[in-house]
Amino acid sequence: MLEIKALEAGYGETLILRGINLNVAEGALVAVLGANGAGKTTLNMTISGVVRPRGGEVRFAGQSLAALSPPEIVSLGLIHVPE
Ligand SMILES: Nc1ncnc2c1ncn2[C@@H]1O[C@H](COP(=O)(O)OP(=O)(O)O)[C@@H](O)[C@H]1O
Numbered sequence: 001m002l003e004i005k006a007l008e009a010g011y012g013e014t015l016i017l018r019g020i021n022l023n024v025a026e027g028a029l030v031a032v033l034g035a036n037g038a039g040k041t042t043l044n045m046t047i048s049g050v051v052r053p054r055g056g057e058v059r060f061a062g063q064s065l066a067a068l069s070p071p072e073i074v075s076l077g078l079i080h081v082p083e
């Protein structure tokens with residue numbers, strides 16, 4: 001349902017996400033674990049469209065999110081709930 005392929009994203013000149021691949025099937029619960037500063041929040045912000053991907057792609061229910069704004073991504077039912 002959520003497919004992440006070769007995702008790259010970062011801030012300014014700094015690349016944080018380098019080649020992230022992750023699939024979440026419908027009905028599945030998936031946890032992303034990592035040390036402080038590993039990039040978990042950056043991954044969620046990139047899925048949400050708040051941080052824009054520099055490479056790779058995020059697809060939800062078969063649709064690429066590349067051209068969508070954060071509100072448009074929410075309207076698909078893909079919602080980031082911080083904390
Ligand atoms: N707005 C930002 N500008 C520049 N660097 C950032 C920003 N947000 C996070 N970072 C850096 O990105 C890296 C990953 O941070 P983050 O995604 O918050 O990790 P986590 O959520 O796993 O603790 C860290 O090195 C952090 O300092």
Ligand SMILES: [Mg+2]
Pocket residue numbers: 040041042
């Ligand atoms: Mg975090």
